[in-house]
Amino acid sequence: MRTSPGQRTPLGRRVPLGRRVPVVGHGTRRRSARRRRVLWTGAELLVTAGVLVLLLVVHQLWWTNREAKAGAERGVQALERQWGSGAVDGRPGAAGEGGPGADSAAGDPSVADGDGDGGDAGVDGRGGSSAGSGGGGGVPRSSQAYAVLRIPRLGLRVPVAEGTSKQKVLNKGYAGHYSGSQQPGQQGNFAVAGHRNTHGEPFRYLNRLGKGDRVEVETRDATYTYLVDKVLPQTSPRDSGVIGPVPRSLTKPGVGYGVPGRYLTLTTCTPEYTSRYRLIVWGVLVAARARG
Template sequence: MTVRLVVRTLSELCITAGALIVLFVAYVMYWTGIQADDAVAGQLDTLQREWVAAPADPDPDPDPAPAPPARRPYAAGRGIAVMYVPRLGDDWEWPVLQGTGTGVLKKGLGHYAGTARLGATGNFSVAGHRRTYGDPFKDFPRLRPGDAVVLTDGTTWFTYRIDRAPYRTVPTDVAVIDPVPRKSGFHGPGRYLTLTTCDPEWGSSHRLIVWGHLDATQPVTAGRPQALDRP
């Protein structure tokens, strides 16, 4: 009798544990994506309304040469730009917010505090989830040298070009977002871009990195840049 009771109890516990695991997987794979879709759409809408109401300051130096220091700091948690990566899909469009905290990365991509402003001299560095919360960088390993990463702040289009295939490193390697990252192949000050995400796909033991340089800029009034066409 006692053995039968123990077996029945263990069976019930296993069934309960299995149900909880299934619910957790469903939450991670689906519910976080639904949450992200709503949050991302809200951020994109907010940015568009802000740009219509009060356009961003135009880039004082539209050529890809060193720009003067920015006059206004980015506000923590607020949207600062929209990013497009044609290699990752025609409809790949994500807001970039200031900061890389957990709450920020649930709403979009995050700009590392302390790195350069968009289009400025230095290293404009951005983090994004590989999986969960919309999977923005799920296909990160597909990025290749020459791929375009296009951003806009509502006034100017900034087209960066990736310079090397994704580089794998550990989370403590914070030098990847230095103004001139040592392993990037860059040898002096410039207007650079760094994108970071987790690796492996469903883990976080490592990071994948790509570096790029500012290739061109143009005012939004001139229309969409050709770089937005898929490669």
């Protein structure tokens, strides 16, 4: 309905000549109200989604770290108490079984004489065969914490558990031993994975390690000291050669080792907050000291 010039509007006003006054009907008002409700509802949903995403980020970046770091520290303390009491898996006196591994690498030329130059922190594939823990104390059970990894330069000490399961090992803030690789101090390659971000992120600053940095692995029998020798800043998650008995990259020829020795391999994701590539740190065994 439109009012013609010269007519009076419903409010009694006269419409000037040459001008039409549109009259808004009830249908138009209802459509406008519906649009406002839709826009308001959409805005509320976006705000709610944003809050949920923020809470998820806080949970992943703060809460999981807090819980996993605390759990990992408790794990280290539990191992130290267990070793101090001479009990392993509740069996008194088991700490004396097997000895510390008499084939100490100190002075072994194969340790130092290389040929120059593993959706998670792991590297696909397995290298070698597991042959007992720490020089001969029986094979650890899957997900069992049985050693402590210390990196003085990073102020790091975390339990090492058997296997690289996300839920049972890595997400607890532990370092995970590749089940197919050798145990600490043995001939071959002791290969370990750890998260770089979230869930305790024990390997967050692994990229800061350089040649000569010390890495210690303590078991119930002995403490094994490795020195960092080489760093591979980036390789494929499928580069299984880096955790082989003689670690050597399969995707970057010439990077790694060519002769047997007693090696340590640390693997984690790179770049940070992604799992696209793997960062590899290699070390060689230089000393083994029996627990007093």
